[in-house]
Amino acid sequence: xxxxxxxxxxxxxxxxxxxxxxxxxxxxxxxxxxxxxxxxxxxxxxxxxxxxxxxxxxxxxxxxxxxxxxxxxxxxxxxxxxxxxxxxxxxxxxxxxxxxxxxxxxxxxxxxxxxxxxxxxxxxxxxxxxxxxxxxxxxxxxxxxxxxxxxxxxxxxxxxxxxxxxxxxxxxxxxxxxxxxxxxxxxxxxxxxxxxxxxxxxxxxxxxxxxxxxxxxxxxxxxxxxxxxxxxxxxxxxxxxxxxxxxxxxxxxxxxxxxxxxxxxxxxxxxxxxxxxxxxxxxxxxxxxxxxxxxxxxxxxxxxxxxxxxxxxxxxxxxxxxxxxxxxxxxxxxxxxxxxxxxxxxxxxxxxxxxxxxxxxxxxxxxxxxxxxxxxxxxx
Amino acid sequence: xxxxxxxxxxxxxxxxxxxxxxxxxxxxxxxxxxxxxxxxxxxxxxxxxxxxxxxxxxxxxxxxxxxxxxxxxxxxxxxxxxxxxxxxxxxxxxxxxxxxxxxxxxxxxxxxxxxxxxxxxxxxxxxxxxxxxxxxxxxxxxxxxxxxxxxxxxxxxxxxxxxxxxxxxxxxxxxxxxxxxxxxxxxxxxxxxxxxxxxxxxxxxxxxxxxxxxxxxxxxxxxxxxxxxxxxxxxxxxxxxxxxxxxxxxxxxxxxxxxxxxxxxxxxxxxxxxxxxxxxxxxxxxxxxxxxxxxxxxxxxxxxxxxxxxxxxxxxxxxxxxxxxxxxxxxxxxxxxxxxxxxxxxxxxxxxxxxxxxx
Ligand SMILES: Nc1ncnc2c1ncn2[C@@H]1O[C@H](COP(=O)(O)OP(=O)(O)OP(=O)(O)O)[C@@H](O)[C@H]1O
Ligand SMILES: Nc1ncnc2c1ncn2[C@@H]1O[C@H](COP(=O)(O)OP(=O)(O)OP(=O)(O)O)[C@@H](O)[C@H]1O
Ligand code: SF4
Ligand code: SF4
Ligand SMILES: [Mg+2]
Ligand SMILES: [Mg+2]
Numbered sequence: 001x002x003x004x005x006x007x008x009x010x011x012x013x014x015x016x017x018x019x020x021x022x023x024x025x026x027x028x029x030x031x032x033x034x035x036x037x038x039x040x041x042x043x044x045x046x047x048x049x050x051x052x053x054x055x056x057x058x059x060x061x062x063x064x065x066x067x068x069x070x071x072x073x074x075x076x077x078x079x080x081x082x083x084x085x086x087x088x089x090x091x092x093x094x095x096x097x098x099x100x101x102x103x104x105x106x107x108x109x110x111x112x113x114x115x116x117x118x119x120x121x122x123x124x125x126x127x128x129x130x131x132x133x134x135x136x137x138x139x140x141x142x143x144x145x146x147x148x149x150x151x152x153x154x155x156x157x158x159x160x161x162x163x164x165x166x167x168x169x170x171x172x173x174x175x176x177x178x179x180x181x182x183x184x185x186x187x188x189x190x191x192x193x194x195x196x197x198x199x200x201x202x203x204x205x206x207x208x209x210x211x212x213x214x215x216x217x218x219x220x221x222x223x224x225x226x227x228x229x230x231x232x233x234x235x236x237x238x239x240x241x242x243x244x245x246x247x248x249x250x251x252x253x254x255x256x257x258x259x260x261x262x263x264x265x266x267x268x269x270x271x272x273x274x275x276x277x278x279x280x281x282x283x284x285x286x287x288x289x290x291x292x293x294x295x296x297x298x299x300x301x302x303x304x305x306x307x308x309x310x311x312x313x314x315x316x317x318x319x320x321x322x323x324x325x326x327x328x329x330x331x332x333x334x335x336x337x338x339x340x341x342x343x344x345x346x347x348x349x350x351x352x353x354x355x356x357x358x359x360x361x362x363x364x365x366x367x368x369x370x371x372x373x374x375x376x377x378x379x380x
Numbered sequence: 381x382x383x384x385x386x387x388x389x390x391x392x393x394x395x396x397x398x399x400x401x402x403x404x405x406x407x408x409x410x411x412x413x414x415x416x417x418x419x420x421x422x423x424x425x426x427x428x429x430x431x432x433x434x435x436x437x438x439x440x441x442x443x444x445x446x447x448x449x450x451x452x453x454x455x456x457x458x459x460x461x462x463x464x465x466x467x468x469x470x471x472x473x474x475x476x477x478x479x480x481x482x483x484x485x486x487x488x489x490x491x492x493x494x495x496x497x498x499x500x501x502x503x504x505x506x507x508x509x510x511x512x513x514x515x516x517x518x519x520x521x522x523x524x525x526x527x528x529x530x531x532x533x534x535x536x537x538x539x540x541x542x543x544x545x546x547x548x549x550x551x552x553x554x555x556x557x558x559x560x561x562x563x564x565x566x567x568x569x570x571x572x573x574x575x576x577x578x579x580x581x582x583x584x585x586x587x588x589x590x591x592x593x594x595x596x597x598x599x600x601x602x603x604x605x606x607x608x609x610x611x612x613x614x615x616x617x618x619x620x621x622x623x624x625x626x627x628x629x630x631x632x633x634x635x636x637x638x639x640x641x642x643x644x645x646x647x648x649x650x651x652x653x654x655x656x657x658x659x660x661x662x663x664x665x666x667x668x669x670x671x672x673x674x675x676x677x678x679x680x681x682x683x684x685x686x687x688x689x690x691x692x693x694x695x696x697x698x699x700x701x702x703x704x705x706x707x708x709x710x711x712x713x714x715x716x717x718x719x720x721x722x723x724x725x726x727x728x729x730x731x732x733x734x735x736x737x738x739x
Contacts, residue, residue: 062581063550063579171435201434202434202435203650204663228654229654274608274653275636
């Protein structure tokens with residue numbers, strides 16, 4: 001933390017590239033012939049996050065919990081309903097479309113489905129060239145040379161510039177998507193499930209490529225994925241989402257070694273291990289998936305949490321911050337001792353609707369269960 | 381060839397499907413794409429056969445061909461795919477195939493939304509499916525639909541059966557697909573990447589449901605996936621495909637403990653492991669998959685294989701290297717060489733080539 005600077009906004013230090021503050025995205029739900037609004041989907045519900053220069057933030061969570069919506073909002077493909085997004089201290093949410101042009105160059109997105117996100121009628125040279133034009137400089141021969149250099153950089157044959165997207169395999173199309181994003185010379189790249197549809201060897205190539213590009217261009221990434229092994233590999237920190245909220249945030253290694261939120265624990269538990277000797281009896285999450293239009297009161301996970309108490313059904317847990325910046329939104333976190341619990345503080349990132357004070361206590365009931373299952377010593 | 385044939389016929393108890401020398405090609409403006417190039421495999425009753433392999437290696441095309449879904453004017457299909465009673469799927473008339481589809485062979489797709497009709501209630505869609513193959517009353521079919529939804533773990537099934545697909549989450553829709561697929565107690569369930577778009581907790585539920593049904597009904601499952609963790613957890617046997625061909629076929633244990641084809645080594649070496657220390661870089665297989673318009677002569681993996689030698693210009697056969705073994709692979713290396721070459725830094729993988737990785 002030597003290069004602490006004061007951002008123009010004058011608040012947070014440590015060279016934050018991106019500051020997401022109490023961000024909300026709600027979608028109206030319509031019904032009937034006249035399309036009357038009968039409710040709202042709380043896709044992103046009061047999310048606060050920061051991203052440092054050069055950092056990779058992993059974003060994981062249940063299908064439908066709002067990851068794509070959050071990602072799209074960061075590049076302003078979706079309009080936020082509330083809250084702010086600051087990029088290098090500048091409030092983007094206050095900007096009109098016209099003023100966003102210069103910003104678009106700095107924040108680029110790579111989409112989950114390269115097939116759907118590349119215009120089938122455009123040649124690769126046009127697709128990648130569009131990114132270069134965002135910078136507004138190169139034209140003609142110079143632009144063409146730049147396209148070719150970019151294609152080579154992402155491991156494609158520059159001769160392919162004149163081909164159309166359907167002439168490429170899934171892995172190659174994903175490289176085209178990355179080349180298009182890089183063409184604008186961005187600072188931040190939002191990657192929404194960039195490798196989910198690819199086989200593991202191509203997945204590994206793309207992950208390594210992203211790694212190299214990050215070092216070379218000093219990029220920051222927000223990396224959305226279902227595959228927790230891939231997320232662990234690429235991320236410095238990981239945010240876990242459940243039903244529109246951040247429920248846990250921690251350094252990548254610690255999240256896997258010491259998951260504190262019961263939902264995170266069940267996610268990790270469900271990862272299939274590529275070793276037939278370790279076939280496990282999967283512990284399944286039971287209970288019903290709550291509705292995103294009418295989320296449960298209190299902790300949103302309580303309908304499925306094995307350790308829920310009465311408190312959980314009444315008070316939304318604020319984010320508790322532990323010594324090393326590990327944050328968890330749970331009244332009864334796992335894998336922490338009483339001392340740690342007593343030293344935790346309420347994080348400033350906590351949603352506004354959450355409890356004003358921390359009410360942490362170990363869930364005695366579950367502790368017994370875990371200790372028996374794992375044969376561990378009781379934590380003091 | 382005939383002495384090899386002997387080893388291949390090691391027992392699979394109660395065979396329900398035998399695919400032999402299946403070839404599928406498509407005419408395109410750039411030339412003929414040989415998507416499936418001589419694929420053979422067998423599926424036994426109640427087993428889960430996993431098909432893994434390179435993106436674009438012909439896994440989906442193989443599966444869809446069994447269902448008659450690749451038939452089109454620009455497609456050429458040859459070879460054979462026979463059910464236990466001798467029904468030939470490759471040459472069956474569209475009408476006969478229609479009867480087989482859904483009742484004896486059912487398929488679930490990666491994207492369940494595309495296979496459901498948005499304007500019909502979920503329960504009605506399942507009931508329709510039942511009535512297409514069985515003479516039962518509407519009411520009886522509806523009741524069966526609710527039962528099926530219950531069986532695949534949809535809570536409050538009676539009520540939910542009246543909902544529309546868009547009111548279900550991705551995981552629930554996939555369960556509806558499974559319910560639909562099982563509505564006529566098929567002998568074979570083809571699942572093409574059924575959990576790729578779902579998170580791991582839902583994936584684990586879906587896999588557990590498929591597993592329960594397999595045990596209860598003895599349905600054979602053909603599971604296409606690129607997740608080797610999923611393979612380790614649910615498969616009984618594995619087929620590995622590369623550029624239109626089967627390059628290895630074996631028991632699930634062998635694919636992890638005694639893999640014989642270099643492509644398989646590369647695949648295993650590329651998997652990021654949650655249960656291991658994270659490496660700086662993920663090992664990969666150099667280069668990109670060959671064009672199916674002009675695949676390399678001889679071994680299809682030759683252009684990327686660090687172990688290639690003169691012999692590899694000749695096409696290797698899919699064969700067992702040990703007598704009486706059901707473990708077959710398609711590579712010229714000797715068994716001894718394979719077992720020595722596949723270990724890289726103490727684990728299975730391919731050596732990192734000297735040339736630049738991306739070329
Ligand atoms: N345009 C929209 N209109 C209405 N609801 C929407 C819209 N887009 C998304 N939603 C809803 O918002 C919620 C969050 O969706 P989102 O796509 O962000 O989830 P996700 O976390 O990316 O899920 P997945 O892992 O399945 O991709 C879901 O309940 C979804 O149905
Ligand atoms: N109708 C078609 N016309 C031309 N080529 C086709 C057609 N359908 C499939 N192909 C090609 O056949 C090859 C095999 O495709 P297939 O979908 O079977 O791959 P896959 O193994 O399922 O890959 P993935 O893991 O990416 O799903 C691909 O190169 C594909 O582009
Ligand atoms: S707050 Fe309660 S219900 Fe929510 S995750 Fe923690 S223990 Fe479970
Ligand atoms: S046949 Fe040759 S090129 Fe093909 S996998 Fe074996 S060693 Fe490699
Ligand atoms: Mg998404
Ligand atoms: Mg496929």
